[in-house]
Amino acid sequence: MRSFIGLLRKEYIQIFRDKFMLRLIFIMPVMQLIVLGYAINTDVKRIPIDVYDYDQSALSRQLVEALKAGDYFTPSFRLTADEKAPLWDLDHRFKDGHADMALIIPSHFSERLTQKDSVTVGLVADGSDANGARSGIGYASQIVRSYSKQVTGMEPLFEVRSTFLFNPESESKYFMIPGVVVTLLTMVSMMLTAMAIVREREMGTLEQVLVTPIHPVVLLMGKVTALAILSILEMSIALGIGMLWFGVPFAGSFLLLFALSGLYLLTTLGLGMFFSTVTSTQQQAMFMVWFFSIFTMLTSGFFTPISNMPNWLQQVTIVNPMRYFLVIVRGIIMKGSTLADLWPNVIALIIFGITLFVFSTLRFHKRAA
């Protein structure tokens, strides 16, 4: 026990003395959160929309006002009252990026509306950003529909009312930040473990320790314990920034989140140990972890839902442990899920964790002895 404390002590001295690594460990979460919390914003707000109003009536202007109201669109008028130009510059406006959408209001718009006759308005969107176009068209159609109802007083035959549960404003950062927490925990624990073990081998220190009465597995456990604590600390920082800075609401139980994070660490530490046994330099270990992380991240459902993937790829994600942990973390943070909701994912993590941790420990022991 005393020597175990000696091992932990040594690990922390080393970690906190390496200024470069230390900066990396603590700046990485901040950077990732800023990039993913702000830059990757899939919310649709203030879409630049060009309005081709061939009607130039009070009613057509009301429709444009309705578009403006929700902060979803910033309309700009492309035609003056006497102009009857064709849509010749629409294509051009999309190409140079001045507009992402266009609304075309035909002549006789108000005339037909007042006669309660059917009228068609045109919506065009720049489809090169497919997601943006889809939600833009969605919002605009909704606005047009409710305007039509308001003006004509006619109820449509049926109506769809949609609500986003757990994220009423459909804020993408509420969805992204739990994902960042997962990737950080994964990357940090896996990379630090692989690199710290390989460094001992590379510097020859492993050999020096192996001749001491300390069992190689005890040495390994000292290392992974130190790194597990550090990873949890890192995760807490990311979570703290997410909640305090980005205002992500936390619906579930902290205790459950941290307990299951500890469980997930068995998997990532096990993978880190495994990578250390198949590489011989820190550089190799880093590249290997990097490659593996990108792959697991992309197939975890972090950026794109697993249900959107082709069937064969969906089958591959079954062996991606991050997938299960992502469901757990998003569930606890956003929906307040409990163990009773999450148990299939928890069982998956138990299986991955024990298998990988034990397998890698044995592999390390075999290589060391």
Add this chain to the structure above:
Amino acid sequence: MSYLVLDGLSKSYGKVPALRDFSLTVEKGDIFALVGPDGAGKTTALRIVCQLIVADAGRVFLDGHNLAERFDALKSILGYMPQTFSLYQDLSVEENLIFFGGMYGVTGEAYRARRDYLYGFSNLGPFADRRAGALSGGMKQKLALSCALMHDPHLLILDEPTTGVDPLSRRQFWEILLHFRSQGTTIVVSTPYMDEVARADHAAFMFGGRRLSVGTPSDLAAQFDGQVLFLDLEPSSTLIDKLNTIDGLSARRFGSAMHLYIAKDQSPARFAGPLASLGIDTTLIRPASPSLEDRFIQLMETGA
């Protein structure tokens, strides 16, 4: 039975044999030197003793116990200093001592007493807070030795501890070794330096994974087959080439002079004529006793 016995060790790396049927006996309290050039198999032999690699064949006995079978129990009486500096470069001198002391269970008061005792030899006390990576070569080696000595081992294995270290530090290092030998520590040390071999109690010449010869340093030198003449003349390769044309004589650089080798039964006087004809002042020649190096080169060349 001898304290440490290496019995018929063989080891190959792929197809390259590193150690071939290598045997050795080391007596308790001796300093035993393994001598040979790079690739002779010294490191392989020492690493097998420390169980860092497994021999293809052969066994090691320590104090009568089969080392491989009882290694966990024997680890605590073994101290090892590998060839390359293998302490934590990012830890300070003292932190390394604490760590390695701790691994052997030397903590608290016992640790402090041991540390101060070792500082007395290594003079590293004033550098206690310096990172190991920032120490000079000689200080690094003294720190590595101190870490290997933290638990007062009975057997100390040192792999080329003085290679690349300045002469003054080398001398200090050997003084520390001689002190611990006088305390009863058995020391096995590998070295490429012949002058260090002379300070050992016993030595083995190694070449190409084989043991060429073994004995006390003076015995080893005395095994030289032939006579040695000292020629007090600045050596040059043209001169050595010329000397080697003389039948029955060979010449070799020896420091800033030369050694001439002739067969045991030859009279040195026989070579006075041929030497004089090369323009060599024969008064510069005098009989000399063979050095360890003379014997080692002879063994390497004859492949004995």
